[in-house]
Amino acid sequence: MGGESLLPSASQCCNFLLVLILGSLPYGAESGAHERRLLNDLLANYNKLERPVINESDAVVLTFGLTLQQIIDVDEKNQLLTANVWLNLEWTDVNLRWNESEYGNVKDIRIPPATIWKPDILMYNSASEAFDGTYPTNVVVKSDGGCSYIPPGIFKSTCKIDITWFPFDDQNCDMKFGSWTYNGFNLDFQLKDEKGDLGTYVLNGEWDLLGVPAKRNEVVYECCPEPYLDITFIIQIRRRTLYYFFNLIVPCVLIASMAVLGFTLPPDSGEKLSLGVTILLSLTIFLNTVSAIIPITSDSPLIGTYFNCIMFMVASSVVTTIMILNYHHRLADTHEMPEWVRVLFLQWIPWLLRMSRPGEKITRKTIMMQNKMKELDLKEKSSKSLLANVLDMDDDFRPSSTLPHSHVHPHHPSHAHPQQNNGGFIRQMSVDREPWPTVSGTLPAQSEETSSSFPPGAHRELSLILKEIKIITDKIRDDEESAAIENDWKFAAMVLDRLCLIVFTLFTIVATVAVLAAAPHVIVT
DSSP states (O other): OOSOOOSOOHHHHHHHHHHHHHHHSOSSOHHHHHHHHHHHHHHSSOOTTSOOOSSTTSOEEEEEEEEEEEEEEEETTTTEEEEEEEEEEEEEOGGGOOOGGGGTTOOEEEEOTTTSOOOOEEETTBOOSSSOOBOOOOEEEETTSEEEEOOEEEEEEEOOOOOTTTTSOEEEEEEEEEESSOOTTTEEEEESSSBOBOTTOBOOSSEEEEEOBEEEEEEEOSSOSSEEEEEEEEEEEEEOOHHHIIIIIHHHHHHHHHHHHGGGSOGGGSOHHHHHHHHHHHHHHHHHHHHHHSOOOSSOOHHHHHHHHHHHHHHHHHHHHHHHHHHHTOOTTTOOOOHHHHHIIIIIHHHHTTOOBTTBOOOHHHHHHHHHHHHTTOOOOOOOSHHHHHHHHHHHOBOOSSGGGOBOOTTOGGGGOTTTOSOOHHHHHHHHTOOOOSSSSOOOHHHHHHHHTSOTTHHHHHHHHHHHHHHHHHHHHHHHHHHHHHHHHHHHHHHHHHHHHHHHHHHHHHHHHHHHHHSSOSOOO
């Protein structure tokens, strides 16, 4: 019990098994030894600052390609394009060649780019804070000296946004790549393909990719004889308009339609003016939404022009609504209708719009007849009421101090109007009482008997009654004339309302169709 146990512990057993496993493995792999020896031989006397050519007068031929993975963002406000791009650079390094048979048939190796020479390729129009947005991946070197370098990166480049046809616009964003220090005599650019590789492209929800053509540019400046080369890839994109069509165009058309339908509201509803102001504020909010998207430039986009036209239409509708309400609530005591208003809004415009008043049909013939009647200057209006007949008594009986000395004037101006001589009983009474004395002041016996039948002071009371009746009839006539004038103003307001409804409806339709017709394309899904 007090002696130590002769059995090995569990940890000792594990260590023994690990030693056996490691001892059973071969010491180093055959390929690993050749690759390590190859790397040592290649990089022993290698200078990464040396341009890899046999003759210094020769240029290193660089084949340049690009693979577009995704369009991340197009910032119209700041005019920036953010994209996920893989570059594909291929060149030949004469200092990195070997015989495959001498190194265990090793065909290619991977070397970090900081260890060997690589072209200093940068994007000239970069807007990134780090300027170079590539990730330094390893360079694949083949036995013939061919080097393949494919660095991925998030590139943020400047892009001139043309907002003329927004939101029905196409944009061309350039990505210009070139050497920062080498000229065309030292580094020769060649395109791998005439367009970028889109095999692994991820679709963008806002922009439709049309293509990525590439071109090689060679520029010779006056100061220097050597050419300067660059490769430019043009990312051609088209905005998908479905979102903007249903979120900007359609609401704008609906709001404009509401502004037009506001002319169908009666002026007495009290909501005619407030509706126009509300619609104007709604369009202002929409215009602010568009201005927050587009860049700040002096060029006006298509949607901005359309919104301005609709806003002008709504503002004009508010002004005309005020004018309509002014016409509708005018009174005969405060406003007299000008002749041009009467001719335009009571005759010709209603005739053109096929409008009519209750019980009166407006035609070209009736307009001409009304104009002829005005030329005759017929100012008196017919009155068929009994009170108008009573007015003849005041015309026939014009007593002096006493009734016997009063006499009739058969040629009173009121008798010149046939409208008032409609055979009333007072008129008949005046006829039956003829003849009155015209020369002498004496009355016939029959007249004296008739006059004696009136009680004293009856002629004075009758005169006062006739004056009161005349005042009442004049008041009624004035009220009828005032009502007629007010009805004329209300009808003129209704005509103006109908005219604005037609004009603004046509304006909205023409503006909408013109904008859609001028756009390069309308629906892009």
